[in-house]
Amino acid sequence: MNKIILGTQWGDEGKGKIVDFYSAQMDAIVRFQGGNNAGHTLVINGKKSILHLIPSGIFHKNKTCIIGNGVVLDPEILLQEINQLKKVKALRSTKQLRISERAHVIMPYHKMIDQLREQAKGKNKIGTTGRGIGPCYEDKVSRQGIRVHDLIHPDQLEQKLKLILPYKNNYVRKLYQKKGLSFKKLFEQYAALGKELKPYVENTTELIWSFIQNKKSILFEGAQGTSLDIDHGTYPYVTSSNTVSGYAACGSGVGVRQIDEIIGIAKAYTTRVGDGPFPTELNDKTGEYLREKGHEFGSTTGRSRRCGWLDLVVIRHSQLVNGLTSLILTKLDVLSGLKEIKVCVGYRLNSKTTQSLPADINSLEKLKPIYEKFPGWDEDISQITQFKKLPQNCQRFVKAIEKKLNLPIFSVSVGPDRKQQIDIT
Numbered sequence: 001m002n003k004i005i006l007g008t009q010w011g012d013e014g015k016g017k018i019v020d021f022y023s024a025q026m027d028a029i030v031r032f033q034g035g036n037n038a039g040h041t042l043v044i045n046g047k048k049s050i051l052h053l054i055p056s057g058i059f060h061k062n063k064t065c066i067i068g069n070g071v072v073l074d075p076e077i078l079l080q081e082i083n084q085l086k087k088v089k090a091l092r093s094t095k096q097l098r099i100s101e102r103a104h105v106i107m108p109y110h111k112m113i114d115q116l117r118e119q120a121k122g123k124n125k126i127g128t129t130g131r132g133i134g135p136c137y138e139d140k141v142s143r144q145g146i147r148v149h150d151l152i153h154p155d156q157l158e159q160k161l162k163l164i165l166p167y168k169n170n171y172v173r174k175l176y177q178k179k180g181l182s183f184k185k186l187f188e189q190y191a192a193l194g195k196e197l198k199p200y201v202e203n204t205t206e207l208i209w210s211f212i213q214n215k216k217s218i219l220f221e222g223a224q225g226t227s228l229d230i231d232h233g234t235y236p237y238v239t240s241s242n243t244v245s246g247y248a249a250c251g252s253g254v255g256v257r258q259i260d261e262i263i264g265i266a267k268a269y270t271t272r273v274g275d276g277p278f279p280t281e282l283n284d285k286t287g288e289y290l291r292e293k294g295h296e297f298g299s300t301t302g303r304s305r306r307c308g309w310l311d312l313v314v315i316r317h318s319q320l321v322n323g324l325t326s327l328i329l330t331k332l333d334v335l336s337g338l339k340e341i342k343v344c345v346g347y348r349l350n351s352k353t354t355q356s357l358p359a360d361i362n363s364l365e366k367l368k369p370i371y372e373k374f375p376g377w378d379e380d381i382s383q384i385t386q387f388k389k390l391p392q393n394c395q396r397f398v399k400a401i402e403k404k405l406n407l408p409i410f411s412v413s414v415g416p417d418r419k420q421q422i423d424i425t
């Protein structure tokens with residue numbers, strides 16, 4: 001059985017925790033899009049680790065973690081992550097981590113351009129992570145990107161860099177009056193990084209195919225969330241990749257028919273980092289309560305996350321564009337202590353009601369959520385291990401969401417640790 005686990009909101013739904021949990025049953029775990037804009041947090045026996053590029057299955061023994069062709073990869077960050085994992089003995093062999101030779105490389109000029117653009121935009125900024133994600137995907141699509149294959153072949157790296165660097169230097173000089181980068185320094189640094197990464201690189205399309213042929217199970221790990229998808233998200237306040245299930249096939253080189261299950265992860269409330277529309281945002285005490293109790297501070301940039309009520313229009317949109325087969329609800333424990341819990345079940349837009357997410361940004365900014373209220377519960381639920389032992393109001397809340405979406409919720413998460421997971425049987 002091959003599964004996709006992905007975010008249904010604006011990222012940080014707890015994908016890392018859930019992928020780690022289900023990796024125990026899988027043979028390979030594949031990242032298929034995004035880059036180190038992602039921050040996936042795992043807590044295993046009280047020990048916290050944050051992964052930005054390496055799939056969240058890496059803490060299990062005898063699993064193959066794969067960085068697919070759809071990922072944009074910053075070699076410096078990846079090597080830091082590799083070295084950190086070697087230190088804690090999670091990564092013991094190059095067999096555990098395989099990198100696609102087709103993945104694109106984030107170069108220093110990508111990061112520079114990302115940050116300069118954001119500064120220049122001022123209050124109209126996207127609020128990117130500044131990791132060079134957008135500019136790298138732009139180069140991929142405009143066919144001037146550097147791929148991992150180039151990185152590990154110095155002659156090809158040299159040739160490509162000689163063509164592209166003058167163009168990039170010219171761009172930052174003319175548009176932002178910034179000094180360009182030195183070819184010699186850049187080439188030497190990146191050729192050295194390529195040499196270090198080479199033992200991990202292979203044709204991952206063939207590798208994944210061999211897993212499929214041998215009836216091994218593959219878990220595809222999404223990054224970001226559906227509302228950050230370049231096509232289906234709240235454009236232009238999105239990331240630069242497709243985060244939806246369809247891209248799991250494209251970004252790892254498998255056919256769509258190889259995927260059996262598509263599991264959406266939804267936080268029991270909503271958060272968003274960066275700018276852009278957020279209909280259920282709470283700029284009040286409840287919002288602060290969620291931020292403090294849920295430790296809603298970015299795993300990548302440390303920025304404070306915007307918080308609000310659960311938005312079922314957003315989840316329903318995700319259900320449609322991903323073809324979700326089930327849902328896992330996370331951070332249910334964070335809602336404990338609230339007298340009343342609100343859930344958005346539709347929007348009001350110019351005196352009309354709708355249950356679908358409008359495409360244009362002006363409408364998205366004008367939406368007024370329609371809420372349904374649920375009675376809360378006081379008990380700390382973080383140590384509960386059986387669904388039927390959860391407070392009645394908590395069980396009702398989960399069941400009501402399941403019913404409204406007509407989508408099975410087969411598990412809930414009640415704390416950050418691997419153990420704090422309740423399967424609903």
Ligand code: GDP
Pocket residue numbers: 007011012013014015016017038039040041042043294295298299330331332333334413414415416
């Ligand atoms: P991801 O990007 O989707 O992997 O999510 P992040 O790791 O960026 O953010 C999720 C945060 O919530 C992390 O700090 C997790 O440790 C934490 N977390 C995950 N699941 C739960 C849960 O059920 N309860 C609580 N309290 N924290 C959780």
Ligand code: IMO
Pocket residue numbers: 007010011012013037038039040126127128129130131132133134222223224225228237238239240273274275299
């Ligand atoms: P994980 O995988 C939350 C957001 C940024 C910004 C927008 C564009 O941990 O859920 P980018 O740097 O990608 O060009 O920024 O996307 N963003 C995320 N928000 N979680 C993430 O990843 C994100 N990755 C990007 O904050 O609003």
Ligand code: MG
Pocket residue numbers: 011012013038039040041299
């Ligand atoms: Mg995250």
